[in-house]
Amino acid sequence: MSKIIKLSRAELTGPKERRLLRAMVDQVPDYLFVKDLDCRFVIANEAVVRINGFDTPDEVFGKTDFDLHDAASAEKFFEIERSVIKSGDSIIDMEERVVDAVTGKEKWLLTTKVAMSDDEGVVIGLVGISRDITARKKEDSLRDEQAVVVEMIALNSPLEVVLERLVRLIESQLDGIFGSILLLDETGHLTHGAAPSLPQEYSRAIDGIAIGANVGSCGSAAYRRESVIVADIATDPLWNDFRDLAALHGLRSCWSTPILSHQGNVLGTFAMYSASVRCPTEIETRLTRMSTRTAAIAIERRLAEDQISFMAHHDMLTGLPNRSLLIDRLTQAILQTERHNPWVSVVIVDLDNFKLVNDSLGHTAGDALLKEVSKRMLDCVRPTDAVMRLDGDEFVILLTDLPENTDAISATLHKLRTAIGEPLTIKNQAFHITCSIGVSTFPQDGTDAETLIANADAAMYKAKAAGRDGFQFFTGEINFRAHARLALLEGIRKGIARNEFHLLYQPQVDMKTGRIFAVEALLRWTHPSLGLISPIQFIPLAEETGLIVPLGDWVLEEACRQNKEWQDAGLAPITVCVNVSARQFQDLNWPSRVLRTLDETGLPAECLELELTESLVMRDVDQAVKIMKDLQSAGVAFAIDDFGTGYSSLSALKTLPVSRLKLDQSFVRNLAEDEDDRTIAAAVISLGQKLNMKVIAEGVETDEQVTFLRNNNCDEMQGFHFSKPISSEGIESLLQAQEPKTSSGAIEGRQ
Numbered sequence: 001m002s003k004i005i006k007l008s009r010a011e012l013t014g015p016k017e018r019r020l021l022r023a024m025v026d027q028v029p030d031y032l033f034v035k036d037l038d039c040r041f042v043i044a045n046e047a048v049v050r051i052n053g054f055d056t057p058d059e060v061f062g063k064t065d066f067d068l069h070d071a072a073s074a075e076k077f078f079e080i081e082r083s084v085i086k087s088g089d090s091i092i093d094m095e096e097r098v099v100d101a102v103t104g105k106e107k108w109l110l111t112t113k114v115a116m117s118d119d120e121g122v123v124i125g126l127v128g129i130s131r132d133i134t135a136r137k138k139e140d141s142l143r144d145e146q147a148v149v150v151e152m153i154a155l156n157s158p159l160e161v162v163l164e165r166l167v168r169l170i171e172s173q174l175d176g177i178f179g180s181i182l183l184l185d186e187t188g189h190l191t192h193g194a195a196p197s198l199p200q201e202y203s204r205a206i207d208g209i210a211i212g213a214n215v216g217s218c219g220s221a222a223y224r225r226e227s228v229i230v231a232d233i234a235t236d237p238l239w240n241d242f243r244d245l246a247a248l249h250g251l252r253s254c255w256s257t258p259i260l261s262h263q264g265n266v267l268g269t270f271a272m273y274s275a276s277v278r279c280p281t282e283i284e285t286r287l288t289r290m291s292t293r294t295a296a297i298a299i300e301r302r303l304a305e306d307q308i309s310f311m312a313h314h315d316m317l318t319g320l321p322n323r324s325l326l327i328d329r330l331t332q333a334i335l336q337t338e339r340h341n342p343w344v345s346v347v348i349v350d351l352d353n354f355k356l357v358n359d360s361l362g363h364t365a366g367d368a369l370l371k372e373v374s375k376r377m378l379d380c381v382r383p384t385d386a387v388m389r390l391d392g393d394e395f396v397i398l399l400t401d402l403p404e405n406t407d408a409i410s411a412t413l414h415k416l417r418t419a420i421g422e423p424l425t426i427k428n429q430a431f432h433i434t435c436s437i438g439v440s441t442f443p444q445d446g447t448d449a450e451t452l453i454a455n456a457d458a459a460m461y462k463a464k465a466a467g468r469d470g471f472q473f474f475t476g477e478i479n480f481r482a483h484a485r486l487a488l489l490e491g492i493r494k495g496i497a498r499n500e501f502h503l504l505y506q507p508q509v510d511m512k513t514g515r516i517f518a519v520e521a522l523l524r525w526t527h528p529s530l531g532l533i534s535p536i537q538f539i540p541l542a543e544e545t546g547l548i549v550p551l552g553d554w555v556l557e558e559a560c561r562q563n564k565e566w567q568d569a570g571l572a573p574i575t576v577c578v579n580v581s582a583r584q585f586q587d588l589n590w591p592s593r594v595l596r597t598l599d600e601t602g603l604p605a606e607c608l609e610l611e612l613t614e615s616l617v618m619r620d621v622d623q624a625v626k627i628m629k630d631l632q633s634a635g636v637a638f639a640i641d642d643f644g645t646g647y648s649s650l651s652a653l654k655t656l657p658v659s660r661l662k663l664d665q666s667f668v669r670n671l672a673e674d675e676d677d678r679t680i681a682a683a684v685i686s687l688g689q690k691l692n693m694k695v696i697a698e699g700v701e702t703d704e705q706v707t708f709l710r711n712n713n714c715d716e717m718q719g720f721h722f723s724k725p726i727s728s729e730g731i732e733s734l735l736q737a738q739e740p741k742t743s744s745g746a747i748e749g750r751q
């Protein structure tokens with residue numbers, strides 16, 4: 001909509017009114033002017049006069065924009081004004097980017113131009129008013145640019161790109177300022193971050209300076225952890241060592257502020273340089289604050305990303321690369337090899353007696369040993385080779401650029417074994433560590449990373465099986481065994497899902513009464529094509545791979561459910577004994593799963609006994625006592641299985657909440673003919689009595705064994721002499737046969 005102001009000549013003719021009007025328009029801080037039809041200034045207020053570098057309105061009178069501005073700007077103004085005059089249509093609140101006539105700097109105006117007509121309605125010129133909105137526009141662009149920088153940080157743009165954008169943002173807000181960001185490295189040196197407007201030669205010269213009390217503005221700011229304002233580089237003693245360099249590039253003042261992490265660590269510096277001698281203005285100080293905060297977020301984020309990436313690819317204890325980096329490096333090495341044709345070998349090193357150190361001296365000592373062994377291995381290989389930690393005490397070494405024969409590999413393996421085998425002292429105790437090593441080589445033993453690692457692993461197992469402390473190259477025969485192992489593993493997994501497992505129960509009998517008081521649950525696997533598979537074949541593999549945890553959960557659940565079923569059928573309550581492997585026991589959630597199973601099956605806790613081996617318990621006695629006591633307080637009993645075969649500390653044994661020792665069948669087997677076994681068996685029975693524990697003999701097959709055990713006051717027995725492991729129905733029949741129930745209804749044989 002056009003808007004025409006009508007001026008009455010009479011009002012503008014009187015001298016008084018003219019003065020009033022003049023005074024009024026001069027008070028307005030905006031640029032106020034009237035132009036004639038040729039776009040010449042007729043009236044201009046004080047603001048217009050000053051901004052164009054004049055002293056009086058008369059100096060502006062009659063001038064056009066072509067007299068005051070550069071041709072391009074003047075042309076723009078002229079066209080707009082001609083159109084307003086011609087059409088009579090006003091231009092309201094138009095944002096214009098113009099070049100200041102005096103300073104030559106860019107600025108922003110908010111302009112309104114309205115056509116002006118005489119009493120007859122004839123357009124005789126225009127009235128214009130412009131407001132300088134440069135400051136507001138800068139604030140808008142600061143906000144927009146800040147948002148862009150934050151978005152870049154969030155989207156993980158490269159740090160250098162983010163920092164450069166930040167510096168440019170600051171420079172766009174200020175006049176005559178060159179921004180600079182330096183990053184502090186771990187060694188106390190400042191390295192280039194971003195300085196897009198500083199001369200490159202200058203940036204290169206200061207890249208890598210060590211921070212210190214008197215090292216220019218940035219080195220000193222990082223060192224002192226506070227802002228350092230140097231108004232005149234030419235005279236300030238902090239710049240003694242860099243004065244000439246700065247002068248060479250026309251830099252006169254430099255104000256630097258440390259960039260601090262949220263924990264207060266110095267991450268780098270943010271500096272503003274200028275070519276004049278001066279201190280920062282308030283706005284410059286404010287922008288510095290904003291920049292250091294933003295830069296800190298960007299740098300911290302990058303450090304966190306680096307840390308996460310390092311953690312994802314390295315072992316935290318030894319700092320060695322881990323499996324994911326191994327696959328990456330090995331794949332790279334294979335690609336290289338395909339081009340240059342030498343061999344690449346994967347060497348898997350497994351420490352033989354690491355568990356002994358860990359179990360006897362604790363995890364801290366175990367960690368120290370792993371670190372020392374990693375160092376020794378690194379010392380044995382070339383810088384182009386790589387040492388990585390796979391898991392626990394298992395390491396992988398990647399040998400690259402090998403000649404095509406096994407001699408070079410063998411030489412390295414000998415060196416490795418010797419280095420690892422050197423005595424080492426931990427907690428004042430000397431150790432001699434041995435290792436088993438398996439090797440596979442590209443291309444003959446596999447053409448991809450996973451196959452080479454699997455085959456080196458299989459070879460390492462062969463070295464272990466061959467008596468440890470040796471190395472083994474991968475062969476076709478190992479390949480066959482490895483495949484069989486993998487097939488078995490896959491079979492166990494499927495077997496769990498397909499319910500191919502079931503339990504047999506072997507009675508445990510009181511020697512005096514001859515009554516069954518408990519049964520041991522023993523796992524059986526009926527493979528769809530291989531038929532019945534002995535637990536001796538699959539339990540060790542299930543333990544090694546952790547599959548024993550779900551399998552053991554199933555055994556526990558089934559054994560408890562079955563025992564409760566017998567009780568619900570009216571049979572005398574007995575105890576069901578369930579084997580527990582180390583992997584289950586180490587699982588932090590296992591105790592709560594035991595209690596939940598009892599709860600869900602409804603079996604009284606007093607009717608469950610858990611069998612733990614000596615070695616399992618002795619691994620970490622304190623932890624074992626804690627877990628056992630927790631479950632014991634709920635009513636669950638514990639037995640030590642295979643007693644006599646491991647190493648038990650008698651003092652530790654005393655502290656264990658154990659109600660039964662199971663004399664291992666290896667001592668029972670030859671009781672008739674072996675004097676030593678008789679001595680051991682008698683000693684175990686006597687030990688049990690002294691520790692207030694029942695002793696049950698395992699594997700009892702003959703009358704002679706029964707007689708010996710009875711004569712030596714053994715409490716209980718289990719073995720083929722009484723019954724082989726049988727089905728649940730078989731147990732039911734045996735229990736029915738030995739009715740009537742105990743008069744008290746108490747659990748048979750349990751004290």
Ligand SMILES: Nc1nc2c(ncn2[C@@H]2O[C@H](COP(=O)(O)O[C@H]3[C@@H](O)[C@H](n4cnc5c(=O)[nH]c(N)nc54)O[C@@H]3COP(=O)(O)O)[C@@H](O)[C@H]2O)c(=O)[nH]1
Pocket residue numbers: 506520521522523534535536539552555579580581641642665698699700701718719720721725
């Ligand atoms: N972690 C788990 N281990 C389990 C589980 N089920 C079984 N096992 C362990 O597997 C090993 C072999 O068990 P199995 O073949 O069942 O052998 C047991 C008995 O059949 C056998 N036995 C019993 N009496 C006699 C005998 O008179 N003569 C003779 N030659 N063998 C006999 O002994 C095995 C029981 O041993 P133990 O557990 O030590 O009491 C074995 O180590 C099982 O522990 C399972 O669910 N989880």
